[in-house]
């Protein structure tokens with residue numbers, strides 16, 4: 001599924017729709033995000049949080065690796081994997097527990113390489129211009145759409 005957006009609000013709206021879909025699943029899910037610095041990953045995650053943890057202020061957890069938001073019906077975990085160089089660096093961090101407990105979204109999933117969790121939804125954001133973005137969402141369920 002592909003979307004073109006021309007404002008941060010439009011990107012946030014796609015994130016909001018994905019958050020809505022994942023909330024309706026009612027079970028843990030993993031969203032692997034890909035895209036360069038400034039692509040709009042955090043903007044997208046804010047859209048997700050608007051339904052998964054309404055009223056929470058979302059900042060990229062660059063130094064803490066993960067932020068936890070709990071204002072919704074299921075925990076929402078926001079990872080920023082910029083500072084890791086491989087999935088083995090997440091050993092001892094309880095990564096598996098997060099996956100089992102809530103809805104997870106990870107900026108810089110490039111750094112997980114092949115170790116992206118099975119069944120992950122993938123979201124790629126590419127710049128097409130100053131404000132233009134191409135957002136590609138893959139691996140939703142057969143009956144799922146945004």
Ligand SMILES: Nc1ncnc2c1ncn2[C@@H]1O[C@H](COP(=O)(O)OP(=O)(O)O)[C@@H](O)[C@H]1O
Pocket residue numbers: 005006007008009010011035036037038039040041042043044060107130131132133
């Ligand atoms: N169509 C768009 N979608 C998302 N962000 C956009 C768009 N156009 C411009 N921007 C700007 O790009 C920046 C994206 O920042 P951010 O979400 O923090 O990126 P990332 O987390 O990928 O590094 C913001 O300053 C935002 O205002």
Ligand SMILES: [Mg+2]
Pocket residue numbers: 041042060107
């Ligand atoms: Mg970011």
